[in-house]
Amino acid sequence: MTTTVVLPSVPALGGLFARGAGLSLQRRVRSGPTTLPDVEYVVRGVRADASHLTAYQHLLGESASDRLPAGFVHVLAFPVATALMVRSDFPLALVGLVHVANRVTQLRPVLLSDVLDVRASAADLRPHRSGTQVDLVTEVSVDGTLAWRGVSTYLARGVFLAGSVDETSDPFVPPTPTGRWKLAGDTGRRYAAVSGDRNPIHLTALTAKAFGFPRAIAHGMYTASRALADVGAARGDAFDWSVEFVKPVLLPGTVTVRIAHDGDAFAFAGWDARSGKPHLTGSVTPLS
Template sequence: MTGSELTRAGAPASYGVTELAQLPRLGGLLAKGATGSVGKRPGGGVRLPEVAYQVADVDTAGEAAHLAAYLRLLGEPASEVLPAGFLHVLAFPLATAVMVRGDFPLPLLGMVHLRNTARVLRSVRLGETLAVRAWAQDARAHRRGVQVDLVAEVLVGGELAYRGVSTYLAKGFTASGGAAPADETSREEWTAPLPTARWRLGGGTGRAYAAVSGDQNPIHTSSLGAKAFGFPRTIAHGMYTAARALAEVGPARRGEKYEWAIEFFKPVLLPSTVDVAIRYADEVSTSSTNGGASTGERGFVYDGWRSGKNTRHFRGTVTPL
C-alpha cells in the first residue's frame, strides 16, 4: 500500500504524513512523555502539530496470544474478530507518539480522558494486515482548560475499518477562539437505574489491563503513583471500563458494524464494586442519557456507578450501523 493511498482517509488535508516502519513501543513513549511534560506550561494559544503518523503494514498474524488474553480479561467470547477495544489498544501507541512530540503543546502527564467514540465499519480478523494512522486535531476550550481529539484509524486493503476519537483535557491551558461551551452534563440530575451486572474489581485490575494494553501509567498500577496525582489509591483505566461494557453488550447484539461511545465521570478507585446497567436505547429518555441528543431507537445505552451509591463513573452507547 502506498503513502498516497493511505493519505486519502480522514486526516485534515493540510497535515503532512510521517511514515514509521512499525508501531512504536508504548513503554518508551510514556517515559518520553513524562520527561517532556515538565517543560510544557500554560501560556498563549494552543497550536497542534499538523502531522499524521502512519504504519502501512501491521501484521496481526502474531497477535493470537495477545488477543486471547485481552478477550479473557474483558469477558469477550473467544474469537478471531478484533473488537473495537482491541483495535484501540493496537492504535494507541501511534496516537501516543503524536502526543509526546516536542511540538505537541500539551503535557502527557495529567491529561484527563473525557470521552471516546469509535466506529467499526468492517470486521477486522486475526491474520489480516492493517494500515494504522493517528493524529491530533480540534484543540478547543473547556471550562477547565483545553480539550483535544486524538484520532486513530485502521484500514484493511485500503478500506477504512475502524476510526476512534479519544478526547483529552489539559487543565489550565487556554485555547484560542471562543469561550468554552456550557457544561450541561455536570448539572444533570441522575438516579442510578436497576443494574444488569455487577463488577467486583480487585486491586490488581489496573495491572491486569496494563499487561494487555501496554498502558503502564502509574495511576493505574502503583499506589504511590496514584497518590502523586491526588488519588487515594489506584484507579481503573477508563478504556478497561469502556471495553468491559462493550463486552457486556456482546458481539451478537452489536453486530459486525457498530458505533461505541463512552463519557467518563468519576474515576473507579481500586478495589471497587461497580454496578452496570445495559438497556435498549428506546427504553431510555433522551434527557437522561445524552444531555438532550437523541440516541434513536436502535442500540443500547449503558451506565456504570459505584455499587450502593449514586457516584456515576461512566455512561455510553453501542449502536449497530
C-alpha cells in the same frame, strides 16, 4: 498542508511515556496552547498477535474468536496516537492529560489474519470550562478500506484556551441496575499487561498517590471495553460505540452497572451505588 510521517513500526509505549514525562516538565513554564501540529503518523503492515488477542479476550470477557474486539483495535492503534502527543510541537503536556471520552465507529469486522494500516492525527483543540480539550483520531484500514475509526478526547486541566465555552449536561440519575462488576486491586496491572498502558495511576496505591489518587484507578478503556463485551454479539458486525468517563473507579472497587436496550441501541452506565455518582455512561448502536 498535512505532513504524513510513516513510522517503521508501532512504537513502544514505555519509551513514549518516558519522552512525554520529560517534555511535560518543560511545558510547565510555557504559555497556553495555540495550534496543533499539522501532521499525521502512519504505520503500515500491522498484525495482531494471537496470544495477545487471547489474553485480552480472557480479561475483558470477550468470546474466543478470530475477530478483533473494537477495544483491542484501540489497544493496537493507541501507541501511534501517543507518538503524536509526545512531539515537541504538540501544545499539551502528556502528563496530566485526562481521557474524558471515546467514540468508535466500526464499519466491518477486523480479523486476526488482516494486515492493518494505522493512521493517527490530532484535531479540534478547543476550550473547556476546566481547561483545554483535544481529539486524537485514529483510523485502521484493511486493503485500503477504512474498517475502524476512533476519536479519543483528552482534557488538559488548568491550561486555558481563549474562546467561549458552552457545556451543559443533564444530571445523572442512577437507573435500575442489571449487574455489578467487582474489580480486584490488580485490575489496573492486568489491563496494563494487555494494553501496554502502564501509567502509574493504574498500577499500585503507592504510585497512584504520587498523582493525587488515594488508590490505583481502573483504566477508562478497561471499563468501556468491558461494557462493550457485555453487550456481546448483539452489537453486530458494524456499530458506533461511545463513552464518557466521569469519575475514576478506585481499585479494588465495585461498579454498579446497567446495560440494556434503548431504542435501536444499547445504553450502558456504571456508577457508585453508595454515592450515586457515575463512573461512565455510553452507548453501542448497531449500524444497519
